[in-house]
Amino acid sequence: MAMTLRLSKEDERLLTLLAQEDGVSRQEATIRAIHEVAARRGHEQRVKEASARVRIRYAEVLERLGR
Numbered sequence: 001m002a003m004t005l006r007l008s009k010e011d012e013r014l015l016t017l018l019a020q021e022d023g024v025s026r027q028e029a030t031i032r033a034i035h036e037v038a039a040r041r042g043h044e045q046r047v048k049e050a051s052a053r054v055r056i057r058y059a060e061v062l063e064r065l066g067r
Contacts, residue, residue, distance in 0.1 A: 005030065015029055
C-alpha cells in the first residue's frame with residue numbers, strides 16, 4: 001500500500017541518519033521503527049499485566065513488607 005509521509009526537516013534528518021547507520025533505505029528504516037515500537041508496546045503491556053497478577057497474588061505479603 002502506498003503512503004505519503006510528511007516529515008519535518010529534523011525528522012527527515014533523523015530518518016536519514018537511522019537509515020544510513022543501518023545500511024538500509026529510508027523506507028526500510030521507517031518500517032523497522034514501526035515494528036520496534038509495536039514490539040515494545042506489546043512487551044510493556046505484558047509486563048503491566050504480569051505485574052498486576054503478582055500484586056494481586058502477593059497483596060498480603062506486599063502489605064506486610066510495606067509496614
